[in-house]
Amino acid sequence: MTVASVSDPVTAAGHADNPAQARGLPFDASCAACPRLAGFLAQQRSALPAYYNAPVPAFGAVDARLLVVGLAPGLHGANRTGRPFTGDHAGVLLYQTLFDHGFASAPVSEHAADTLRLIGARISNAVRCVPPENKPEPAEVRRCNAFLAHDLAAHPADGVVIALGTIAHQAVLDALGLRRAAYSFGHGARHALPDGRLLIDSYHCSRYNTSTRRLTPEMFAAVFAAARAALDARRDAGAA
Numbered sequence: 001m002t003v004a005s006v007s008d009p010v011t012a013a014g015h016a017d018n019p020a021q022a023r024g025l026p027f028d029a030s031c032a033a034c035p036r037l038a039g040f041l042a043q044q045r046s047a048l049p050a051y052y053n054a055p056v057p058a059f060g061a062v063d064a065r066l067l068v069v070g071l072a073p074g075l076h077g078a079n080r081t082g083r084p085f086t087g088d089h090a091g092v093l094l095y096q097t098l099f100d101h102g103f104a105s106a107p108v109s110e111h112a113a114d115t116l117r118l119i120g121a122r123i124s125n126a127v128r129c130v131p132p133e134n135k136p137e138p139a140e141v142r143r144c145n146a147f148l149a150h151d152l153a154a155h156p157a158d159g160v161v162i163a164l165g166t167i168a169h170q171a172v173l174d175a176l177g178l179r180r181a182a183y184s185f186g187h188g189a190r191h192a193l194p195d196g197r198l199l200i201d202s203y204h205c206s207r208y209n210t211s212t213r214r215l216t217p218e219m220f221a222a223v224f225a226a227a228r229a230a231l232d233a234r235r236d237a238g239a240a
């Protein structure tokens, strides 16, 4: 991918009239379209040469019926290991919860080369490069939205999306060409999308949210239980 191609953001308008735009762009691990993030990664390649230090790809089958969308790689997590939510605190609760609900083959994601498999699930991020202080800028989220749009284009129509946090929630809406104002973020909120998919919101499983108990393991489990129930009901309805 060229820098110019991803610099044209997939915006909230026009998807219905522009199917090519709605498909987004396939992930490119060499993308350097965001100058601030590319510069930060270059710094980390010098400071932390053993780390992955590149745009982090999504993990899981492209046609998995559950798509989990997070914010961005953590410096010492996905940016270190090259797998979303792997190697830092946020992934501990996520992978345990995925395992508890039958979406992962093991409760711990140790590194990108371990034997863990996702089962009918895929994990993606609104932003693929580690941002300083875990805070991507709005322009960076918009620019990276083309990759998320590509993930969503492959996501089945009877699928469920779990958005972890407000930025992920808005990125999903943007990628689908939906108006943000029509779908308010709220933990546990369920949004029936026009194309048939279900979007479920959750607070992000960050260290801050879990240590302050804004998000408890029970609250997080309830979100994934809802996703599992919805997926099972949709499968059964399709088979009937």
Ligand code: SF4
Residues within 6 Å of the ligand: 006, 031, 032, 033, 034, 037, 038, 055, 127, 128, 129, 140, 143, 144
């Ligand atoms: S955040 Fe996304 S669009 Fe920006 S440089 Fe990284 S991969 Fe490219």
